[in-house]
Amino acid sequence: MIRFENVFVRYDGSAGPAVQGVDFTVPEGELVLLVGPSGVGKSTVLGAVSGLVPHFTGGTLRGRVTVAGRDTRTHKPRELADVVGTVGQDPLSHFVTDTVEDELAYGMESLGLAPDVMRRRVEETLDLLGLTALRDRPIADLSGGQQQRVAIGSVLTPHPKVLVLDEPTSALDPAAAEEVLAVLQRLVHDLGTTVLLAEHRLERVVQYADRVVLLPAPGARPVLGTPAEVMAVSPVYPPVVDLGRLAGWSPLPLTIRDARRRAGALRERLAGTAPTNTASAGTASAGTASASGPHPCPADTAPAEAPAPRRFLRRRTAAPPPSTPRPPAVVASLAVRRGLVEALHRVDLAVAPGETVALMGRNGAGKSTLLAALVGLVEPARGSVRVGGVAPHCTAPRDLVRRVGLVPQEPRDLLYADTVAAECAAADRDAGAAPGSCRALVSELLPGVADDAHPRDLSEGQRLALALAVVLTARPPLLLLDEPTRGLDYAAKSRLVAVLRGLAAQGHAIVLATHDVELAAELAHRVVILADGEVVADGATAEVVVASPSFAPQVTKVLAPQQWLTVAQVRQALSS
Incomplete structure (x- = not known):
């Protein structure tokens, strides 16, 4: 269904390739998980399937990517819309309507489906994703996790043959994440849908994957195998795999159930030992207060104008x-x-x-x-x-x-300079910190981000690291x-x-x-x-x-x- 043939992608102005040597096939009706550290090119690989790379991102793509026989280099995203459904890391950039029900119907309207078919599929999707109570709500009023579910639902309703998902559970609570993954598994097993997804929270998804593609480093060739095979060599792995490595279990467990079956001896070794707190208690008590009504602003403290x-x-x-x-x-x-x-x-x-x-x-x-x-x-x-x-x-x-300082869900709200270096220099000035303070934090949180990189060209994780550094500079x-x-x-x-x-x-x-x-x-x-x-x-x-x-x-x-x-x-x- 999806075929990568020695794919190389390099963006304009970058020092090296975003990905290279990508060569693998995703058969019809499989769920393939794309893993690797932040910034190794996972979003680039996903974008090449939907045609966003290179039609919208620019840059150079060599090699060949085909989806259901269509070459994505010669077919723009709108020419793949009936085959590929895509949800990116930022659901807000995905929406084109104002309410939940309208958003679920929009993709089908674009494809010209009959009204009775659209109505049935909207109802099915509302039920599948637990969105029924939100059907008339404005999307702007929803929580980040609710918006994530609406974005996923909007690509499910046209019944695409291929789903491409970038961090689909990142904003979901544990129960909602399980529901979404159960829906994806049902689509794969019952309808033969092909799913390619990238996810950092491997503890949630690795057990659902048929195969795993590992991008070990920027520009490195991918490693392909079963989840157990790849987790044995991967630099990123969930806690249950980390525990299995520590205990010397083979094969490594991928699920809680598998790990519990092997954990008897480990529990005996730990019996009578008290866990050491990884975080010490707070140094003082803040106390409590009581109030029964609203507290109006004193006249001398109210700002003259509400801040943007x-x-x-x-x-x-x-x-x-x-x-x-x-x-x-x-x-x-x-x-x-x-x-x-x-x-x-x-x-x-x-x-x-x-x-x-x-x-x-x-x-x-x-x-x-x-x-x-x-x-x-x-x-x-x-x-x-x-x-x-x-x-x-x-x-x-x-x-x-x-x-007080706040790092919001959308880090782009804090970033407005043209380069990482300019953002950090501004943060140092604003905080009255020594020059280089913010840049040191960026390097500590996420090494390898170049000074001249534009914040909009960073991955979601890299942008978050930069926003965190901007706020933490003022401590x-x-x-x-x-x-x-x-x-x-x-x-x-x-x-x-x-x-x-x-x-x-x-x-x-x-x-x-x-x-x-x-x-x-x-x-x-x-x-x-x-x-x-x-x-x-x-x-x-x-x-x-x-x-x-x-x-x-x-x-x-x-x-x-x-x-x-x-x-x-x-x-x-x-x-x-």
Whole structure:
């Protein structure tokens, strides 16, 4: 169905090829997983299938890519639309209509399908992806994960022969990710759909793959094999494979079930040993507050003009943090409305200096809204929010940025210079930091990004690393991150964890909204689970995630009932 014949792609102005020597076949009715570190060319390979490379990206493509017999170099994306359905890393760039139901129907309208067929397929897709309750909602009002499901649904309705998916579960909660992957598996097994997908969260998808294509390094020739064969040599691998390597299991397990069957001896070795916390507790208690009604802005603190979100998110001050010690964040009885929906209801949260809190929950639970309230982008309907002792929605941006920094889900909101070097130089000036501070953070988070690279030409993971570095340069007392590992491979995530642990050790408070249970296990002191805008669990990470089938990390599931969270904990216990 898909054939790569010695494909070479090089973009204009780049120092070397994005990919080369790509030569493999994806048969009809198979799910093939494309893996590799960030920036090795996975999105380029996917783009060559849909015709986006080179028709929209430019550059040089040598070799041949055919889909259902059509050469993608001589067929533009619109000439492949009846065969190939594509969902990129950024669902917002995919949408062309305003509401969920219209978006699901749009692709079929473009292909001229009959109205009764369109209606039936829309209903089927709404049910498959759990979108029925959202059918009339504006897409702009949905959470990032909900938008991801709509984007996937919009390419399913035309029933393409080939699906090309770039990070399809990156913005989904664990349950929603399982639902989407189950749908893809059903399409492959029952309808013969061919699926080629790239994904960094291998713990979610590797067990569904028929074969795996590994791109080990930029420009390197791919390695093709079964999931077990490739995971044995891959530089990127999920925690269950890491645990199997540590324990010496052969063949390596790909699923929790396989690992549990082999884990008896390992559990015996670990019996009586207490896991060492990968993150120490916060250094102080932030306390709590109570409030029963909205807190209007005092006349002398209200900004004269509401800040533009883009300028507000990007810090523009060199002023130091306030000298008077204050709790980084205190939220009391908070309610927030988004149109007709009450996105948050009676939320209480206190964050201590040096503490890392992971906000978790289903898509649409209110995680991003809570971060928006902490940074002043939304106004409380009831209750109060205090960040560094001030109400953020009442505080002028130049004063608020001394207290809090936000890395949003879309890193492009923070990036507007023409090169990585220019972004870093601006970040250093804005933060009053020594020249080179931001660039050092970029190199630490994601090595290999060139100074003259344009941010728009970076992969999603590389853009996120750059945005993180821009915000971290100022080292704000309260750091907020919304899905910070989206698009990051395991090595980049490990470097991010190290940076954030260092900030927490220096007394910075960190609140991150994430669906990445492995990140929460590695980094968070506390986990707060939201459901329908309310806090339903708040406690130490081990206590909360071990008790939750949905939010437990892979190591916990393998070694239960023992309360291990990470491979690092197990490795340390075995070596001591």
